[in-house]
Amino acid sequence: MKLSEAIKDDGLGETVRGIVSAQAVTDLHTHCYAPAFGASPVPGGLLLWGIDELVTYHYLIAEAFRARPPWETPYERFWGWSKPAQADYIWRTLFVERTPLSEACRGVVTTLTRLGLDPNEETLEPYRRWFAQREPDAYIDQVMDVAGVDLITMTNEVFSDHERAMWLRGAYRTEDPRFAAVLRIDRLLNETPAALALLHEWGYATHPEVGAGTIEQVRRFLSDWIDRMRPAYIATSLDSSFTYPDSEHPDRDRIIRHALMPVLRERGLAWALMIGARRGVNPLLREGGDASGRADITAVTNLCGAFPDNRFLVTMLARENQHELCVAARKFGQLMPFGCWWFLNNPSLIEEITRMRLELLGTSFIPQHSDARILDQLIYKWDHSRAVLAKVLTEKYADLQRAGRKVTRAHIERDAAWLLRGQYRAFVGMGER
Numbered sequence: 321m322k323l324s325e326a327i328k329d330d331g332l333g334e335t336v337r338g339i340v341s342a343q344a345v346t347d348l349h350t351h352c353y354a355p356a357f358g359a360s361p362v363p364g365g366l367l368l369w370g371i372d373e374l375v376t377y378h379y380l381i382a383e384a385f386r387a388r389p390p391w392e393t394p395y396e397r398f399w400g401w402s403k404p405a406q407a408d409y410i411w412r413t414l415f416v417e418r419t420p421l422s423e424a425c426r427g428v429v430t431t432l433t434r435l436g437l438d439p440n441e442e443t444l445e446p447y448r449r450w451f452a453q454r455e456p457d458a459y460i461d462q463v464m465d466v467a468g469v470d471l472i473t474m475t476n477e478v479f480s481d482h483e484r485a486m487w488l489r490g491a492y493r494t495e496d497p498r499f500a501a502v503l504r505i506d507r508l509l510n511e512t513p514a515a516l517a518l519l520h521e522w523g524y525a526t527h528p529e530v531g532a533g534t535i536e537q538v539r540r541f542l543s544d545w546i547d548r549m550r551p552a553y554i555a556t557s558l559d560s561s562f563t564y565p566d567s568e569h570p571d572r573d574r575i576i577r578h579a580l581m582p583v584l585r586e587r588g589l590a591w592a593l594m595i596g597a598r599r600g601v602n603p604l605l606r607e608g609g610d611a612s613g614r615a616d617i618t619a620v621t622n623l624c625g626a627f628p629d630n631r632f633l634v635t636m637l638a639r640e641n642q643h644e645l646c647v648a649a650r651k652f653g654q655l656m657p658f659g660c661w662w663f664l665n666n667p668s669l670i671e672e673i674t675r676m677r678l679e680l681l682g683t684s685f686i687p688q689h690s691d692a693r694i695l696d697q698l699i700y701k702w703d704h705s706r707a708v709l710a711k712v713l714t715e716k717y718a719d720l721q722r723a724g725r726k727v728t729r730a731h732i733e734r735d736a737a738w739l740l741r742g743q744y745r746a747f748v749g750m751g752e753r
């Protein structure tokens with residue numbers, strides 16, 4: 321087919337699917353780590369990979385407690401088991417005794433299949449034997465190749481003692497070109513007094529009363545960690561009650577206004593706000609115990625209005641916030657909606673949200689991030705999201721052709737490259753690596 325030739329409607333779906341599948345993705349948000357941070361099953365290894373990690377993903381733990389409620393399998397009993405024992409239990413409960421229909425279950429199936437394994441085994445032993453033959457560093461290349469991911473953005477928790485110590489001792493001094501760092505500062509904004517006390521311990525002369533001196537120290541802390549991590553952006557997840565301006569949390573308000581915003585602006589970095597998690601609704605489920613809540617979009621529009629020279633990457637967890645986030649983005653060019661986060665990362669919701677974003681924003685948004693916690697999940701998260709993106713794009717191209725505009729292969733390639741890779745890189749000012 322010639323580049324300039326419009327694609328006939330009957331071949332459109334296949335062409336779009338082919339292009340979207342072949343397009344390399346730059347993944348904006350994951351919890352995957354470079355191997356320099358250590359890898360599972362070595363204790364303390366931050367890079368999680370392999371069958372036992374895949375099957376004990378917190379989404380699946382929560383689902384296992386629905387299949388067998390806590391009066392059948394008490395939480396303490398489950399947490400007392402080793403990781404392989406937990407994985408065996410989840411496999412039996414969700415994949416053998418029941419049909420693995422949920423998105424998280426299907427994800428394990430897709431991942432195994434795309435790795436060339438048969439996902440119909442009764443036990444995990446055959447998979448364990450296969451994974452035992454992999455070595456994490458080379459396996460990262462294999463997973464990135466199968467998933468079609470060219471860069472994995474990490475989430476680097478400066479308030480985790482374990483991770484912070486690794487950065488301080490230079491475990492990651494030689495940057496891994498497959499990964500980008502992100503300075504994640506949840507505690508500073510969500511538990512400000514405790515975070516300021518920690519900063520004090522770490523040599524920053526903060527004071528519990530947030531005055532000019534403390535603001536100066538917080539700026540120094542942020543700058544030091546920007547220098548150390550060289551992050552693609554700074555990130556925070558915020559409760560659904562987040563507001564700005566914030567008279568209920570004056571210290572948080574002051575830190576955002578006088579420390580975070582100026583430092584980000586000076587360093588040319590975006591702030592990623594992940595809004596709408598309600599943490600610890602069921603602490604007995606540990607990582608799986610967080611829920612979602614509807615947030616107030618005026619926090620986002622007020623930030624954009626107050627800081628016109630700052631850039632904001634925003635994802636919101638509640639389905640109810642998606643339309644107003646698109647509307648807000650139409651008002652502020654410095655606001656970039658991204659991803660279908662967590663409980664929205666399901667085909668039906670990705671489809672709805674992506675369609676709405678295309679209709680309201682054209683291609684000026686970042687349709688998805690994987691949020692992979694376990695390396696292998698990159699495979700299914702992107703496989704499933706690409707399929708939905710291709711479906712929605714096909715529908716939109718067909719509408720456009722019906723309206724009289726020719727759509728060529730080159731147009732589709734340009735759009736896919738921008739949506740899956742270019743937009744994120746351009747927004748955060750990431751050069752070609």
Ligand code: FIX
Binds near residue numbers: 557594607662691693
């Ligand atoms: O805060 C976050 O980055 C969330 O994505 C995670 O903490 C959450 O547990 C998750 O895995 C969602 O997909």
Ligand code: ZN
Binds near residue numbers: 351691
């Ligand atoms: Zn995340």
